[in-house]
Amino acid sequence: MLVPLGLAYIASVLENEGNDIEIIDMNAEKVTDEHLQRRVSDADVVGITGMITEYQEVLRITNIIKETNRHIKVVLGGPLATTTPQELLQISQADFVVIGEGERTIADLVSAIKQGDNFADIKGIGCKDGNQISITDRPEPIANLNIIPFPARHLLDMNRYVQNQFHSFSSKMEGFGEIKSTNLITSRGCPYSCTFCFRDMWGYKWRGRSPENIVEEMEFLYAKYGINGFFFNDDTFVLDRNRVFEFCNLLKERKLNVVWFCNGRVNLMTKELLEAMYEAGCKEIAYGIESGSQKMLNSLKKSITLEQVRNTVKWTKQAGISANGYFMIGLPGETKEDIRQTIGFAEELDLGFYGFSLLTPLPGTELYNAAVEKGLIQADMASLKDWAFNTNVNLTKDCSNEDLVAFKNEIFRKFTLKNFGKYYMFNPAFLKRATKVALSLQNINEAKDLARKTKGIIQSYWHKA
Template identity: 35%
Template sequence: MKVMLIVPPYPKDKIFRKSMKSLGAVLPPLGIAYIAAMLEKYSHEVKIIDGPAMATVLEYGFEELEKDIKEFSPDLTGISASTSQMGHAKKTLKIIKENNPNCITVLGGALISADTNALLHFNDADYGVYGEADLTFPEIIKKIENKEKIEGSEGLIWRENNIVNFLKPKVIMNLDDIPMPARHLLNMKIYRPSPANYRRLPATTMMTSRGCPYKCIFCSKPTIGTAFRAHSAKRVVDEIEHLVNEYGIKDIQMFDDTFTLLPERTKEICKGIIERKLDIGWNCMTRVDRIDKEITELMKKAGCYEMGFGIESGSERMLKFIKKGVTKQQIRNGVKLAKNSGIHVRGFFMMGFPTETKKEVLETIEFAKELDVDVAQFMVSTPFPGTELWEIAKMSGEINEDWSSFTFYAPDEVPFTSKLLSKNDILDLYKKAYKSFYLRPKFILRQFLYIRSFTDIERQWNAAKGILGL
């Protein structure tokens, strides 16, 4: 069967403030690349359209998408769309049905998993998929080819008498059973990380695990599955070696929520990189309470140059409110531990939570400066449907009805406002956070001292343009 997997065209300046566009990453869509690999395993012909990347780098739009749909003429199309892309998903579905009425259309993404009734609002979507769809797509396609009824399939969302029904998918417990992402179906040359997230080019991304056992109220993981599962250390190192040999990759961003959750696996990955003498630099995200001296020093030896920590707030009250599960002192200790091992620290901070005051946002900004992280990424609290934060936000303020504002990065609008913080308050604090952190003489001097190559100069220049343009 001919299958087209689409992420709708969506230029990055619709996600980031225009001045921050140069800081925005353009990354491979690993989710649909995994699905594509599973479909190829069963001999299906697959084409991927990575709309956001192609729109940003190649000025690809809906006219080009329509042309590709006509030329490929898929039997089934899967559309993956985040909450902020729902308008683009509707337009994509309409184009498919206008040009190929018999094509089966399947909508996936966080919103439809969080609210399956959303399928009723997408007239041109025949079905939806719930959560991870690696197993769902091959199963429903097999049934279609056998002329069997697909309603009732695990992982499928369907309509019946204008009522939405669904079954959750099977949980993939052994991730090593899934082929490596079908990167050969992507134009790997168009991707770029943000300036702070690489040291050498070409760079790319990997996911070595799925799921997260923690309970942060803002996280959308509960809508798509929280069970933590991980690739074996050998499989991870095999994929790194594949990226080095096949694509000449020099730098990898590990996209796991908590890369070091399993300490022994982390050590085995690092030892594998060292033993195979892979020339690779990499960064990852984890928690301040999931590292120790032995692990950080081994990670550094294996090429890890940066760790990202979800710090979120400088207010003890807000850390408890969002169920982060750590204290400010634990955060201080974790940041210090990473830095003492020679690993840079990227801190993620959020502002605009329900019940949060301006004073508490200012505490967060000051905490970022106290920690003196190497990179601070400030984001706007975004109450995605299906999260605990969504339920709290509905009772605590006003949720923006424009889904395109649900991006974290405060382009022009904000997704949520409360009686304590207005839209203008949040946007002003967002600008203040970036400028007060990055325009410190101490920080600027340190960036000059970090320069080791022309690539470093280029990275720093792109970052500076974004900050100064706020």
């Protein structure tokens, strides 16, 4: 379970402004509708964040809050609100949306709500005035991320989140002792142009926290919660090599005995950088490899080569770091031979962990717009309900839906069973995690979604022969 950093950052900013704040993590807490109503009944403002896959749940929670107290101002934020602000205000009972990076905007908005001010001068919001909806210009991104206070983790039950998340990758940290890990983020923005990636939240301009600021947060978490394992959720943690070198040196200077994981990019890694990262406690790096076909990588505008992948994976292993990789199939114009190349390339790399997925064009991406133009996706809010179950669109050149399912089952056999064993579904750790998921269900719709997903997993499992 990951700390909801977006909510925690917003909460921290608002708390610093003198507001009484409560965080309700619907993913971590078992909150019934009645319990939710009791907790929000006296609130002046309720903010809701959500991904595109949570569209229906965002609408449902908005309705519950308005039914509880119609005077509560409901503010929607996150990727869903950023992608479709106008449409969300039209179809939901929400009063406002915050578009993109929210810390500065939400502070201005809450202040204006409390004082009854005009909202027209607040950048980065959408609001209703009767039947009229207005969307203001987006503000400039926050240039200095060091000025943002640390996430308000004290408003969460951290016992829900502090765990050995390295187990998710079947990692073994021999000689290190008990690992208590959590997630944090050290940078925002990405300058690359991958067609499948959603960048509207943080933008194209990369901004990084200073090494001192990062290590200060790590030391705080170590002292307060005993956390000694860190998952950096940045899209491009390694973009500024000098920053990474400084960060690694500072960790060693402070003698902070920790392990950590980050996302890397194969075109940015060097042997020297990887060696420095290992000496500073880096145990795993995940690379977005995506495909074993150079033609497909070029079509995705990934800006990497297969040779860079081979070299970087080799260097990562030589440095003593576990190399993990993420791949996709079902790409635009992809052929069966391309998918075969991807499977063969993945086997050749012999990674510590494999993550495979069927391509899903997300609203707000170049890939999604192309699919809309071809008539493969409806560009309206009615179709968003399908995203609650990870809708996939077949954009390949010569693969039927049945072909893609067959490839998915083959990948499952070759990589999931290889990593976790033939009887992984009966592994105590897996069963414990599955039980937690089942107990966290909020309503019948979530139960139905889980049942559908479980059915798919079981079908894949029994097709392993």
